[in-house]
Amino acid sequence: MTIAYLALLTAMLTTATPLVLAALGEVITERAGILNLGIEGTMYVGAFTGFLGAELFGSAWWGLLIAIVAGVLAGLLMAVLTVTLGVNQHVAGIGTTLLLIAACDFTSRLKYGGGTLPQIPKFGQLFADVPVASQFLLTYVTFLVIVPAAWYALRATGMGLKLGAVGENPEAADAAGISVARVRYAALAIGGALMAMGGAFLSLAMLGSFTLNITNGRGWVAIALVIFARWRVWPAVAGGLLFAAVDALQLQLVVTPEFAAVPREVMIALPYLVVIIALAVSGRNLRYPGAYLQPYRRT
Amino acid sequence: MNQSQSDRPGRGDMPAPGGLPPASSVGSAGFPGSLIGYDAARASGAGRSGSPEARAVPLVQLRGIRKSFGDLLVNDGVDLTLLPGEVHALLGENGAGKTTLMRILYGLTRPDGGVIEIAGAARTIASPGDAIGAGIGMVTQHFSLVGRMTVTDNLLLSRAGAGRLDRRAGRRMVAAAAERIGVHVDPDAVVEKLSVGEQQRVEILKALSRDCRVLILDEPTAVLVPQDVAALFASIRLLTAQGIGVLFISHKLGEVSEISDRVSVLRRGRIIDTVPTAGATPARLAEMMVGRPTVGVRRDDRDAAGGTELADAAPPSAPPKDVLSVRGLRLAGRGKEALAGVTLSVAPGEIVGVAGVSGNGQTELVQVLCGLAKPTAGTVTVNGIDVTGADPEKVIAAGLGRITEDRHACVVGKLTVAQNLVMEDLPRFRRGPFLDRTAIRAHAERLIEEFSIKAKPDDPISTLSGGNMQKVLLARTLARDPVALVVSQPTRGLDIGATEFVHRQLLARRAAGAAVLLVSEDLEELLALADRIVVIYEGALVGELPAAGADIERLGLMMAGQSAQSGAAA
Ligand SMILES: Nc1ncnc2c1ncn2[C@@H]1O[C@H](COP(=O)(O)OP(=O)(O)OP(=O)(O)O)[C@@H](O)[C@H]1O
Ligand SMILES: [Mg+2]
Numbered sequence: 001m002t003i004a005y006l007a008l009l010t011a012m013l014t015t016a017t018p019l020v021l022a023a024l025g026e027v028i029t030e031r032a033g034i035l036n037l038g039i040e041g042t043m044y045v046g047a048f049t050g051f052l053g054a055e056l057f058g059s060a061w062w063g064l065l066i067a068i069v070a071g072v073l074a075g076l077l078m079a080v081l082t083v084t085l086g087v088n089q090h091v092a093g094i095g096t097t098l099l100l101i102a103a104c105d106f107t108s109r110l111k112y113g114g115g116t117l118p119q120i121p122k123f124g125q126l127f128a129d130v131p132v133a134s135q136f137l138l139t140y141v142t143f144l145v146i147v148p149a150a151w152y153a154l155r156a157t158g159m160g161l162k163l164g165a166v167g168e169n170p171e172a173a174d175a176a177g178i179s180v181a182r183v184r185y186a187a188l189a190i191g192g193a194l195m196a197m198g199g200a201f202l203s204l205a206m207l208g209s210f211t212l213n214i215t216n217g218r219g220w221v222a223i224a225l226v227i228f229a230r231w232r233v234w235p236a237v238a239g240g241l242l243f244a245a246v247d248a249l250q251l252q253l254v255v256t257p258e259f260a261a262v263p264r265e266v267m268i269a270l271p272y273l274v275v276i277i278a279l280a281v282s283g284r285n286l287r288y289p290g291a292y293l294q295p296y297r298r299t
Numbered sequence: 300m301n302q303s304q305s306d307r308p309g310r311g312d313m314p315a316p317g318g319l320p321p322a323s324s325v326g327s328a329g330f331p332g333s334l335i336g337y338d339a340a341r342a343s344g345a346g347r348s349g350s351p352e353a354r355a356v357p358l359v360q361l362r363g364i365r366k367s368f369g370d371l372l373v374n375d376g377v378d379l380t381l382l383p384g385e386v387h388a389l390l391g392e393n394g395a396g397k398t399t400l401m402r403i404l405y406g407l408t409r410p411d412g413g414v415i416e417i418a419g420a421a422r423t424i425a426s427p428g429d430a431i432g433a434g435i436g437m438v439t440q441h442f443s444l445v446g447r448m449t450v451t452d453n454l455l456l457s458r459a460g461a462g463r464l465d466r467r468a469g470r471r472m473v474a475a476a477a478e479r480i481g482v483h484v485d486p487d488a489v490v491e492k493l494s495v496g497e498q499q500r501v502e503i504l505k506a507l508s509r510d511c512r513v514l515i516l517d518e519p520t521a522v523l524v525p526q527d528v529a530a531l532f533a534s535i536r537l538l539t540a541q542g543i544g545v546l547f548i549s550h551k552l553g554e555v556s557e558i559s560d561r562v563s564v565l566r567r568g569r570i571i572d573t574v575p576t577a578g579a580t581p582a583r584l585a586e587m588m589v590g591r592p593t594v595g596v597r598r599d600d601r602d603a604a605g606g607t608e609l610a611d612a613a614p615p616s617a618p619p620k621d622v623l624s625v626r627g628l629r630l631a632g633r634g635k636e637a638l639a640g641v642t643l644s645v646a647p648g649e650i651v652g653v654a655g656v657s658g659n660g661q662t663e664l665v666q667v668l669c670g671l672a673k674p675t676a677g678t679v680t681v682n683g684i685d686v687t688g689a690d691p692e693k694v695i696a697a698g699l700g701r702i703t704e705d706r707h708a709c710v711v712g713k714l715t716v717a718q719n720l721v722m723e724d725l726p727r728f729r730r731g732p733f734l735d736r737t738a739i740r741a742h743a744e745r746l747i748e749e750f751s752i753k754a755k756p757d758d759p760i761s762t763l764s765g766g767n768m769q770k771v772l773l774a775r776t777l778a779r780d781p782v783a784l785v786v787s788q789p790t791r792g793l794d795i796g797a798t799e800f801v802h803r804q805l806l807a808r809r810a811a812g813a814a815v816l817l818v819s820e821d822l823e824e825l826l827a828l829a830d831r832i833v834v835i836y837e838g839a840l841v842g843e844l845p846a847a848g849a850d851i852e853r854l855g856l857m858m859a860g861q862s863a864q865s866g867a868a869a
């Protein structure tokens with residue numbers, strides 16, 4: 001049995017991109033104390049509005065821009081619900097996801113009926129003939145710019161410090177003159193933008209179109225990755241790469257004769273199984289952000 | 300002698316209305332400069348003389364502050380003046396409204412009415428940000444530090460912009476502020492790993508690093524051991540010498556006499572009077588606070604209340620000799636053992652006091668006794684029943700009542716007073732599968748009355764003042780008539796009246812034949828109540844002596860780790 005390692009590596013980086021973007025977005029919101037279960041819906045909206053934008057304006061870049069705007073709006077919706085109205089975060093998040101997915105599906109049916117959706121101008125790959133390096137620009141931007149920037153911002157800037165304080169001890173942040181609500185709004189907006197970028201990567205880069213259920217649970221995987229990573233940036237990236245590697249591996253294995261007997265479903269489940277095992281192993285003695293799930297109200 | 304109305308500062312010598320003049324001409328980073336930059340004439344105007352005729356512009360002038368929660372009037376037209384360089388103490392019973400007033404000044408609570416003047420100019424303080432901008436710093440009753448962050452990061456929190464953090468400058472800032480109050484603090488220490496006294500220092504450093512001219516300290520000594528209190532007072536004196544005004548809340552009259560220049564007494568939301576400390580005796584202050592003369596519990600009261608003799612005369616079906624007994628108790632701790640073989644027993648009708656400097660195993664001992672930690676070795680029996688390592692539920696069922704030091708951990712903040720009062724006793728209030736609400740309410744009303752808790756049965760317990768929360772815990776425990784009581788720091792943060800009340804309750808339990816283990820850092824409390832005192836040091840009992848006529852000096856030596864023999868020899 002031979003594994004095409006270079007192909008594996010190439011596929012891993014591509015597959016990991018949307019996961020890493022979404023996980024980063026979730027790291028930012030959860031560090032501020034907000035579990036954003038709207039993540040799946042936000043990714044979905046990113047994928048759909050990215051597709052719409054690209055079709056409308058004839059450019060994938062326009063699609064990406066519109067997806068980011070939609071992601072910010074989705075984040076702000078979560079913010080209104082959880083920060084301003086103090087709605088339970090589980091309810092608000094799942095509600096947001098259901099609402100956004102339904103809205104996208106509805107619009108898609110309205111506009112295109114039940115038929116196949118058109119192909120759109122999609123992003124091209126850089127270094128198309130070089131193995132491993134042949135990736136979308138967005139993948140490069142994600143791993144070389146966004147990830148280090150997020151790591152640096154969380155660790156070494158005032159923004160990151162305030163974010164952490166709001167998520168750990170909002171009373172202390174408030175007493176320090178920081179507006180808890182403003183920081184949480186900002187965190188949800190930025191987080192939403194990253195999640196939507198992850199979604200848009202699916203439609204604008206990987207698929208070049210849109211299909212129902214395009215995100216296929218990637219948002220939930222990202223949530224698991226964040227917990228696995230204990231809210232840290234680099235471990236979240238590592239988790240995303242691990243998931244993507246197993247996913248790429250199983251895609252290769254299903255076409256290898258040795259594995260022909262293994263049911264297809266088992267192979268598809270493999271990366272998720274890895275996530276569950278990783279969570280079970282690393283998920284003990286977790287220390288959640290101090291104000292996780294807690295709305296903040298001054299008394 | 301409330302001077303706030305008569306002595307309005309002239310507007311002529313008022314600084315720019317932006318807030319208080321900066322403490323330092325060098326800017327926020329150059330703290331040592333503030334000693335020079337400060338206008339010495341203003342400081343000496345108030346100084347330790349405490350003269351209300353001082354010509355200095357008050358740092359803070361509160362006029363007619365009003366605040367009510369629902370139909371509870373908490374601040375009822377409060378006037379208060381803070382002069383530069385003075386320590387102004389605020390005294391009052393639990394629930395008098397001291398914390399609320401300070402929270403209003405710091406922008407944490409919105410007043411219903413009244414005017415806040417800072418350095419002579421009226422200011423709206425709608426948020427802590429406004430307060431910080433006006434040069435006000437506050438150390439709250441419950442610290443507001445981010446435990447997982449370092450000291451430096453906690454200081455940077457309020458001053459950082461969005462961009463890169465200059466942690467090196469932050470460390471310098473910590474060092475400079477620490478120097479101002481004459482302490483050393485490791486800027487890279489993670490806050491949650493620090494002792495309570497050290498955390499409080501970080502809180503003060505935080506306020507100072509923001510160039511505050513007004514420092515509010517809400518019960519800063521309630522959580523401190525005596526050495527830390529002395530260090531805090533030294534720091535306060537350094538600060539007032541730099542012209543900073545300190546608002547100081549405490550229930551301990553001795554401390555108030557020692558550190559403050561003037562005292563204002565708050566009773567039911569009104570300022571009763573503001574007097575120079577020099578002319579006020581503790582007895583007079585206590586009377587102003589409570590509205591009647593008070594006496595603390597002394598040994599004579601204890602003896603009058605009866606005790607051992609009474610219990611000895613108990614019927615033959617009396618419980619075994621020692622109601623509470625502990626043998627060879629060990630508990631692993633971080634690094635060294637937290638408990639290193641504690642053996643101890645308490646007879647019915649006896650109060651055994653546990654003295655010691657905090658952090659020597661008291662907390663762990665209480666946790667093990669109450670079933671909150673499992674010992675690595677040894678046994679605990681209550682009323683003859685072995686409860687070693689049992690759940691709290693079983694320990695309670697065996698007849699143990701507990702009042703632990705962390706009152707916030709013992710109540711469920713979101714539940715009401717009534718629900719908290721029955722929490723450990725649910726089976727009694729069951730009717731079929733349901734809880735009997737009427738019975739719970741009646742029970743709560745009776746206890747509220749009996750223990751004079753200032754609250755209604757349906758108030759969420761998180762809104763109660765510290766003292767009243769403690770009373771709820773006491774009521775919950777004592778209502779079950781426990782045969783053995785484990786009590787830890789029962790009067791921390793309680794006013795004089797409430798302290799006296801708790802002491803009487805404990806003596807009453809003793810008279811009724813309960814075995815009481817009293818853990819306290821307050822030696823006076825132990826000497827007044829206990830029959831015997833044992834001293835705990837580094838997880839082991841290093842000595843025992845009868846409380847009557849106990850030699851305080853010898854106790855102190857034993858607390859410092861000298862065994863009874865060598866202590867006596869010294
Ligand atoms: N957020 C709130 N909602 C309702 N009632 C409140 C709230 N905060 C305080 N109270 C009530 O206001 C009263 C005054 O409380 P405050 O904390 O100011 O008292 P205090 O003088 O500081 O007492 P202590 O010495 O016990 O700390 C108390 O009866 C308390 O129950
Ligand atoms: Mg208070």
